[in-house]
Amino acid sequence: MTIEAARRIPVMLPALGEEEALAAADAVRSGWVAQGPRVAAFEAAFAASVGAAHGVAVSSCTTALHLALVAVGVQPGDEVIVPSLSFIATANAVRYVGARPVFADVDITTGNVTVATLDAVRTPRTRAVIAVHQGGVPAEVSALRTAADRWGVSLIEDAACAAGSTVNGAPVGAGALLAAWSFHPRKLLTTGEGGMITTDDADWAVRLRRLREHGMNVSAADRHASAQPILEAYLETGYNYRMTDIQAAVGLVQLGKLGDIVAQRRRLAARYHELLADVPGAVAVRDPAHGRTNFQTFWVLLTDEFGVGRDETLAALAAAGVSARRGIMASHLEPAYAGVKPAPLPVTERITRDSLVLPLHHALTEDDQDHIVGTLRGLVRR
Ligand SMILES: *Cc1c(COP(=O)(O)O)cnc(C)c1O
Numbered sequence: 001m002t003i004e005a006a007r008r009i010p011v012m013l014p015a016l017g018e019e020e021a022l023a024a025a026d027a028v029r030s031g032w033v034a035q036g037p038r039v040a041a042f043e044a045a046f047a048a049s050v051g052a053a054h055g056v057a058v059s060s061c062t063t064a065l066h067l068a069l070v071a072v073g074v075q076p077g078d079e080v081i082v083p084s085l086s087f088i089a090t091a092n093a094v095r096y097v098g099a100r101p102v103f104a105d106v107d108i109t110t111g112n113v114t115v116a117t118l119d120a121v122r123t124p125r126t127r128a129v130i131a132v133h134q135g136g137v138p139a140e141v142s143a144l145r146t147a148a149d150r151w152g153v154s155l156i157e158d159a160a161c162a163a164g165s166t167v168n169g170a171p172v173g174a175g176a177l178l179a180a181w182s183f184h185p186r187k188l189l190t191t192g193e194g195g196m197i198t199t200d201d202a203d204w205a206v207r208l209r210r211l212r213e214h215g216m217n218v219s220a221a222d223r224h225a226s227a228q229p230i231l232e233a234y235l236e237t238g239y240n241y242r243m244t245d246i247q248a249a250v251g252l253v254q255l256g257k258l259g260d261i262v263a264q265r266r267r268l269a270a271r272y273h274e275l276l277a278d279v280p281g282a283v284a285v286r287d288p289a290h291g292r293t294n295f296q297t298f299w300v301l302l303t304d305e306f307g308v309g310r311d312e313t314l315a316a317l318a319a320a321g322v323s324a325r326r327g328i329m330a331s332h333l334e335p336a337y338a339g340v341k342p343a344p345l346p347v348t349e350r351i352t353r354d355s356l357v358l359p360l361h362h363a364l365t366e367d368d369q370d371h372i373v374g375t376l377r378g379l380v381r382r
Pocket of ligand 1 (some may be wrong): 059060061062063086087089090132134158161162181182183184194195
């Protein structure tokens with residue numbers, strides 16, 4: 001085996017350490033492992049970190065999106081506009097409430113929906129929009145919020161990838177009607193699995209807490225803590241979408257590290273930009289004019305100038321021991337959405353066909369980056 005073949009650079013690694021392991025062990029030793037005090041502490045700390053008044057922890061971003069759609073009152077038969085260029089959960093959540101996902105195109109530089117791409121597919125049946133901060137690149141929320149208000153539709157933000165990103169000088173999530181977050185290991189802050197809904201609306205927070213816990217009017221933790229017997233009532237059909245205290249214990253440690261994680265990713269991304277400057281036709285994601293990305297997904301669009309196809313490029317990287325990935329998926333091209341006939345989505349189709357995701361994580365070294373970009377440079381010059 002050659003040295004090159006022995007080397008493997010993963011595309012992503014969760015930044016987990018001994019501190020997280022100890023925090024999880026503490027939760028186990030406390031005897032309270034289901035949703036309890038650690039979940040409450042994580043909710044408060046996370047909400048404060050994104051500038052929201054309330055945080056409601058749930059089992060994933062997918063379930064967070066489901067509950068957000070219930071909260072804004074999306075009904076069967078309604079239309080909800082989503083970008084096709086997203087992880088498929090964004091569109092799936094719309095189907096959970098019996099509504100119809102309508103796919104909007106995205107901007108070529110940010111990968112995000114814009115007022116124009118939403119307006120192009122809006123109809124009188126549009127009830128809500130889910131805007132994604134794709135790969136951590138903040139969507140231009142001030143314009144989107146103004147347009148949603150004017151159109152009388154609810155704007156939900158899928159911030160699965162955007163912990164630690166900022167928009168107009170504030171954290172992504174600040175001022176959002178409802179923002180949904182993911183703590184899957186592919187994201188920057190992980191609890192194994194997990195999610196959160198943040199909002200400034202106290203009534204919605206109460207309803208979301210109820211919906212995640214079987215529709216109960218009092219949480220199991222509060223009932224347990226009470227000296228007097230409390231008879232709970234089930235006010236509506238709810239779900240079991242709870243996070244555990246073991247997960248929240250890990251999340252609290254991760255949240256404390258998030259600033260450093262983002263700063264390191266931004267340093268590595270800046271170095272990628274320098275190295276890629278002499279690779280013609282490899283256009284890497286950058287900060288948009290209106291904010292700063294956490295570079296959760298470092299994607300590169302290959303233009304004609306690059307001269308080598310995306311799949312061939314992925315194969316060359318794999319042969320050099322580099323786990324790159326295809327770019328962000330397009331939901332409308334998957335069999336699950338074969339029955340949907342969307343309006344033309346030329347930018348979405350171009351990005352998903354011609355882009356790839358390069359490795360970026362806390363253990364990535366400058367040597368790794370030199371090797372990765374060197375492999376790309378070798379392909380173009382061939
Ligand atoms: C990862 C992701 C999700 C799903 O998050 P889970 O926590 O795994 O359910 C939803 N939307 C986007 C944009 C994502 O990247």
